[in-house]
Amino acid sequence: MTISLKINGKAVSTDKDPETPLLWFIRDEVNLVGTKFGCGIAQCGACTVHVDGVPIRSCITAIEDIDGSDVTTIEGLASGDKLHALQKAWVELDVPQCGYCQAGQLMSAAALLAENPRPTDEDIDVAMNGNLCRCGTYPRIRAAIHKAAKEG
Amino acid sequence: MSQFSASLISRRSLLKTSGALVISASFISSCGNADTSARPNNTPADNIDINAFLSIDTNGIATIFAPNPEIGQGVKTSLPMIIAEELGIAWESVRVEQSEIDSKYGNQSAGGSMSVNRLFNPLRIAGAKARMMLTQAAANKLGLPIEDAIVENGFVTIGDSRLSFGELVKDAALLPEPDPKMIKLKAVSDFTLLGKRVGGVDNPSIVTGKPLFGIDQKIPNMHYATYTKSPAYGGIPKTVNIDEIKAMPGITHAFIVEGKGAPAALKPGVAIVGTSTWAVIKARRSLSVEWNTEAAETLDWDTFVNDAKETVAKPGPQIHSDGNAENAFKTASKIIESTYSYPFLPHAALEPQNCIANVTGTAVEIWAPTQTPTRGKNQIAAVFGFEKENITLHQTRCGGGFGRRLENDYIAEAVAISKASGVPVKVQWTREDDFADDYYRPGGVHGCKAALNEDGKLVGFSNHFVTFSADGKKPLGPAVYPNQFMPRHLVDNFKVDQSLQPLKMPVGWWRAPVSNAFAFVINGVLSEAAHAAGKDYKDFLIDLMGDARVLPKGWGGGMDTGRAVGVISDAARLANWGRDMPKGRALGLGYCYSHSSYVAEVVDVEVFEDKTIKVHNVWVSADAGPIMNLSGAEHQCVGSVIDALSTMMNLKVNIKDGVVQEQNFDTYPLMRSTNAPNIEVNFIETALKPTGLGEPAFPPLAPAVCHAIFNVTGDRIYDMPLSKSGYSFST
Numbered sequence: 083m084t085i086s087l088k089i090n091g092k093a094v095s096t097d098k099d100p101e102t103p104l105l106w107f108i109r110d111e112v113n114l115v116g117t118k119f120g121c122g123i124a125q126c127g128a129c130t131v132h133v134d135g136v137p138i139r140s141c142i143t144a145i146e147d148i149d150g151s152d153v154t155t156i157e158g159l160a161s162g163d164k165l166h167a168l169q170k171a172w173v174e175l176d177v178p179q180c181g182y183c184q185a186g187q188l189m190s191a192a193a194l195l196a197e198n199p200r201p202t203d204e205d206i207d208v209a210m211n212g213n214l215c216r217c218g219t220y221p222r223i224r225a226a227i228h229k230a231a232k233e234g
Numbered sequence: 235m236s237q238f239s240a241s242l243i244s245r246r247s248l249l250k251t252s253g254a255l256v257i258s259a260s261f262i263s264s265c266g267n268a269d270t271s272a273r274p275n276n277t278p279a280d281n282i283d284i285n286a287f288l289s290i291d292t293n294g295i296a297t298i299f300a301p302n303p304e305i306g307q308g309v310k311t312s313l314p315m316i317i318a319e320e321l322g323i324a325w326e327s328v329r330v331e332q333s334e335i336d337s338k339y340g341n342q343s344a345g346g347s348m349s350v351n352r353l354f355n356p357l358r359i360a361g362a363k364a365r366m367m368l369t370q371a372a373a374n375k376l377g378l379p380i381e382d383a384i385v386e387n388g389f390v391t392i393g394d395s396r397l398s399f400g401e402l403v404k405d406a407a408l409l410p411e412p413d414p415k416m417i418k419l420k421a422v423s424d425f426t427l428l429g430k431r432v433g434g435v436d437n438p439s440i441v442t443g444k445p446l447f448g449i450d451q452k453i454p455n456m457h458y459a460t461y462t463k464s465p466a467y468g469g470i471p472k473t474v475n476i477d478e479i480k481a482m483p484g485i486t487h488a489f490i491v492e493g494k495g496a497p498a499a500l501k502p503g504v505a506i507v508g509t510s511t512w513a514v515i516k517a518r519r520s521l522s523v524e525w526n527t528e529a530a531e532t533l534d535w536d537t538f539v540n541d542a543k544e545t546v547a548k549p550g551p552q553i554h555s556d557g558n559a560e561n562a563f564k565t566a567s568k569i570i571e572s573t574y575s576y577p578f579l580p581h582a583a584l585e586p587q588n589c590i591a592n593v594t595g596t597a598v599e600i601w602a603p604t605q606t607p608t609r610g611k612n613q614i615a616a617v618f619g620f621e622k623e624n625i626t627l628h629q630t631r632c633g634g635g636f637g638r639r640l641e642n643d644y645i646a647e648a649v650a651i652s653k654a655s656g657v658p659v660k661v662q663w664t665r666e667d668d669f670a671d672d673y674y675r676p677g678g679v680h681g682c683k684a685a686l687n688e689d690g691k692l693v694g695f696s697n698h699f700v701t702f703s704a705d706g707k708k709p710l711g712p713a714v715y716p717n718q719f720m721p722r723h724l725v726d727n728f729k730v731d732q733s734l735q736p737l738k739m740p741v742g743w744w745r746a747p748v749s750n751a752f753a754f755v756i757n758g759v760l761s762e763a764a765h766a767a768g769k770d771y772k773d774f775l776i777d778l779m780g781d782a783r784v785l786p787k788g789w790g791g792g793m794d795t796g797r798a799v800g801v802i803s804d805a806a807r808l809a810n811w812g813r814d815m816p817k818g819r820a821l822g823l824g825y826c827y828s829h830s831s832y833v834a835e836v837v838d839v840e841v842f843e844d845k846t847i848k849v850h851n852v853w854v855s856a857d858a859g860p861i862m863n864l865s866g867a868e869h870q871c872v873g874s875v876i877d878a879l880s881t882m883m884n885l886k887v888n889i890k891d892g893v894v895q896e897q898n899f900d901t902y903p904l905m906r907s908t909n910a911p912n913i914e915v916n917f918i919e920t921a922l923k924p925t926g927l928g929e930p931a932f933p934p935l936a937p938a939v940c941h942a943i944f945n946v947t948g949d950r951i952y953d954m955p956l957s958k959s960g961y962s963f964s965t
Binding site for chain 1 (some may be wrong): 305306307308341389431432433434436437438440441442443444445447449450452458482496512513515516526582583584585586593631632633634635636663664666667786865866869870872873874875876880898899900904905907908909910912913
């Protein structure tokens with residue numbers, strides 16, 4: 083079975099095990115390692131990517147289930163050299179501590195802003211509740227989302 | 235965390251400059267934080283090594299090598315800032331690289347909140363020496379007196395002449411290094427970079443998903459491996475369906491690995507090696523292992539707690555005694571008696587353990603996210619018999635540490651599997667592996683007694699501590715009683731009894747080791763005593779501290795009671811302590827001296843009828859001496875508060891028949907963003923030596939929340955986590 087995906091705008095076909103989780107496919111086979119493995123059971127959100135614009139947990143998403151889809155990873159969040167407003171805000175407010183969860187946080191936040199350009203604190207809490215940060219950067223994540231919404 | 239293993243960096247090795255001129259062509263890329271616009275042009279520049287920590291190129295861009303592992307505590311930014319401050323260069327002209335692992339950097343480690351504490355002076359000296367060499371080069375070149383030189387923003391100015399570091403570096407590198415006696419360091423009050431807010435140097439790479447972490451590394455012909463160990467520590471694989479596993483798609487090797495080395499250096503298990511992470515994870519689902527558990531751990535946590543609570547009701551073997559506690563209890567006007575417990579905890583760093591090893595003959599090359607790369611190298615040499623010079627270890631950024639990566643067992647696994655399979659291997663743990671095989675924060679039970687005289691003054695204190703021992707004689711390292719922990723030396727009559735229970739599994743250093751649990755117990759007893767004395771807990775604590783003085787040295791030096799009172803008073807001031815609160819809501823206070831830093835926290839907590847709580851505000855007052863990076867320091871305090879809230883409310887591992895029951899985040903509910911309170915941090919910046927902040931803001935939080943809950947409801951909390959007493963976060 084050949085599965086075809088578009089990853090960050092680039093067409094990719096594979097004959098690999100169709101059950102392969104998208105997470106391991108993009109990390110091991112496509113060599114995009116920005117998307118992180120944290121739990122494998124959709125509890126932590128570190129593996130969040132967009133499939134056809136919708137944020138999903140790539141650790142539990144088999145590639146066979148998204149054949150023909152458009153996938154955006156953290157590596158595809160910027161437009162060329164132009165960082166996404168969230169990426170800029172993340173740097174300006176020094177959001178990361180260890181940084182491991184941040185790709186997933188950014189992808190969830192980007193999906194939120196695409197739907198809701200001026201989210202309230204409550205909107206942010208709901209959208210970001212699936213993303214754990216073991217270091218506790220939540221207050222800066224919230225501030226950075228507001229900043230990006232304002233300046234984006 | 236590694237209080238016992240932290241050795242002082244060798245000043246001699248640090249200060250030795252090469253003398254020889256090492257030149258290499260260097261293109262400054264956008265990595266690190268170097269602002270490329272600061273460069274005069276984009277031409278290649280000669281890059282000149284000044285010392286182990288620093289090279290400067292002929293365009294005036296400095297490369298500073300960050301020696302210690304970055305685990306989220308910010309030292310890849312704050313340590314280079316110290317060098318840049320003394321060097322006299324604009325931060326925009328600095329780029330930072332993680333250093334190699336080499337004895338010239340001393341013991342490279344991230345633990346015990348010791349990086350800044352230990353390296354502050356050596357790194358200032360390294361920066362100052364370079365500055366003096368550049369200044370001397372300028373004076374020589376201009377024929378002007380060095381005494382008139384001013385160094386600022388990467389330029390040396392003497393009179394009307396101004397030369398850039400880039401113009402001076404080649405000459406400077408040829409000069410002899412300055413006499414250590416001639417080195418004049420900047421006064422803290424003259425700092426222009428330290429104390430400012432500086433963003434993490436890896437932030438641009440983090441937000442664009444660059445391969446920074448251990449898990450992101452790849453090498454040619456790299457194979458992937460899982461490693462399956464006994465569910466109960468100490469089990470040994472007896473029968474394994476190796477042939478079946480070997481025949482599975484994408485699997486190249488499967489074999490049993492025998493355990494080796496000092497306790498837990500390399501645990502026995504079953505390796506599955508294949509062509510992708512998914513191939514080995516999938517094959518593992520078919521793995522069937524029968525374990526020989528004769529020598530395995532058998533701890534049952536609930537039984538332990540029940541037994542220990544009976545044990546502490548009676549006296550046990552005494553390990554510390556000042557004055558006469560028994561006598562104080564006999565003559566006391568009031569006695570408070572209570573029993574506290576706290577559970578085992580896993581570290582649960584978000585990046586599951588992983589390591590790449592490539593064994594080729596008698597040499598091995600390793601890529602590892604570790605907190606102790608120097609020790610890791612030594613351990614691999616000891617366990618596998620490699621000569622140290624044949625081990626190359628590359629440190630990567632770590633996706634969290636919290637003390638777990640002080641242990642290097644996953645490095646040993648990668649080396650063992652590469653050695654046995656003959657191919658380069660990346661060992662990848664699953665989250666379940668990480669929960670099952672940790673060096674857990676040991677649980678404990680305390681039976682405490684406090685004696686008050688008729689004036690409500692604390693006159694006696696005793697603590698019967700039930701903890702764990704491997705040999706039946708002494709407690710395991712992180713299960714030890716910290717012998718100067720308050721209220722020792724603050725009360726005339728003090729004693730500690732200690733009863734030991736056997737434990738086979740290893741335990742480990744967990745963010746703010748020992749203090750993370752003791753602060754809950756001791757603040758709890760002291761706030762009970764304050765209440766019994768009819769006193770406000772803040773006033774009671776300040777009275778207890780007494781006159782400003784430095785108490786006898788324990789972990790991290792002796793506590794200065796003046797600085798303790800400083801943060802307690804400051805936290806109270808920030809929170810407007812003593813004000814009227816709305817119904818159902820109260821303030822609570824916690825204090826702890828840990829890792830040489832002083833932190834007091836006041837929390838504003840609302841408690842609802844259904845035992846849900848909302849923590850509205852947290853005020854943190856910290857005294858860690860001068861602050862290096864204000865953004866990073868504040869980050870550590872806020873992160874510690876959130877970690878402590880999370881841990882206090884819901885976190886524990888339950889151990890049954892030696893097996894940890896929790897396996898993933900579905901049963902280990904780390905706090906999510908919804909429950910994060912407003913947190914305000916204030917630093918009292920005494921002009922003393924800076925101390926660390928990765929841990930000290932953790933311990934005071936839980937006791938502060940418990941104090942606030944008591945102030946609302948009258949309910950005392952004696953057991954962690956709070957979920958055990960029916961509490962949860964309101965949503």
